[in-house]
Amino acid sequence: MAKDFSTRAENYSQWYNDVVKKADLAENSAVRGCMVIKPYGYAIWEKMHDALDKMFKETGHTNAYFPLFIPKSFFSREAHHVEGFAKECAVITHYRLKNDPNGGGVVVDPEAKLEEELIVRPTSETIIWDTYKNWIQSYRDLPILCNQWANVVRWEMRTRLFLRTAEFLWQEGHTAHATREEAIEETRKMLNVYADFAEKHMAMSVVRGVKSPNERFAGADDTYCIEALMQDGKALQAGTSHFLGQNFAKAFDVKFLNKENQLEYVWATSWGVSTRLIGALIMTHSDDNGLVLPPALAPIQVVIIPIYKSEEQLNQITEKVQPLIQKLKDKGISVKYDDDDSKRSGWKFNEYEVKGVPVRIAIGPRDLENNHAEVCRRDTLEKTNISLDTLDVEVEKLLAEIQQSLFDRTVKFREDNTRKADTWDEFVDILDNQAGFVYAHWDGTPETEELIKEKAKATIRCIPFNNPLEEGKCILTGKPSKQRVLFARAY
């Protein structure tokens, strides 16, 4: 076992960085705050992309692409939106370089100054609504259900691989509707798509809810979110879906003629998830031996490692394994047969363990004699011998079981780490000594929320849907409250 690995208990954030590096997911780049997503990490993103994209198509959405650059003036149209993003925008001011007259390589050509600066998109609402304006005249043009897969830039001061980088990959859905109700329904629908994806594909339990006004997306009337709990007890926002009301329609003057021949502003939504989900995936399942991947998102679901001394032995094993590989592939399972002779089997065991491959099958001469193989599952590290005759069926079952078991574990973890606090001392005590989610009363004012954030470093993660009403007193101010809201320290 690799001893150069931090454990979660020793240093959680170091452990996270180690997993990212050892599993070969990503690395820091020459550009500050930007990461290189390596092939294995990108393969996970592709699995996420494919699954989500399918879900978007099934709910009637189509993909499109809008420009990376946004004219600066577009940004100032919607007051809250600018305020929210202004501090982290990359700005393009020039369009040409020239040779340094003083001989020091190239310099920005001062002659090539843009008349209007361009912003590298931190999100695309403005450019998209400026475009939708031309697409929409009548109720017959609605709804518009578009999604785009893109990169965005937010100039963050402190970055962490996958969790927060200056540039990241994401998808952003932008929809336009004739009625408020329809837009709200869309917002909810897409949040549920995210929650389904998190639970079924990522095997990650999430809480669905509404953000408090302070935590709302800049320019939204309401922000719905899914919140997950990481192993260190900190919460992570895993996806958001925004009801934008008519804010952007008004800012960009997007009106449609309704059936009664009256002009109305269009209703909007937007929703997104990013490569941050990979960070969530890592922190949800992985252990001190490295990455643990749910089968649904594992680039390699099953690895088969031959154990042999001679070439004849390898040939015998290969011959026996070929039909098995075919059977697994026929079931849609991604299999890797690693017969690379330059690496020893023990080395491979560790390699695939660190990389989180859900199922490992080892086959050696002894197994051939007994007509079985050693099957090891990554989540529990349990090993069993399974007959070669039923191996394909058993592996398929095992993958499903691992997927389910990982999810069940996160449900239990979330439940075990969700507590109630009735007093300020209790609240702080839980956060300091146990972490996790805390349900507590809040007087409903942004000022109090801000104060709590300042004093306890915890924020309202969300007000869960179907939250039970309950009379109580705000943990900070003692003012009356009608419901508990979900607090946590967060990423």
Place this chain on the structure above:
RNA sequence: CGGGGUGUGGCGCAGUUGGUAGCGCGCUACGUUCGGGACGUAGAGGCCGCAAGUUCGAGUCUUGUCACCCCGACCA
């Protein structure tokens, strides 16, 4: 932008009171190995972040500068 730290082969590091650079991993070749990160032998690989200065002589001392990392303020 504050506070702390680090820059030396690809990676991780050592380098004493200044004397011309070393260790581990990895890499290459050959051989022995192969059921949980093998071992031996022989190799390759470095303007010591950059720039000035002190000195007969600087990885080491001085000054400046750049970059990166960690901890805060801001955030998906």
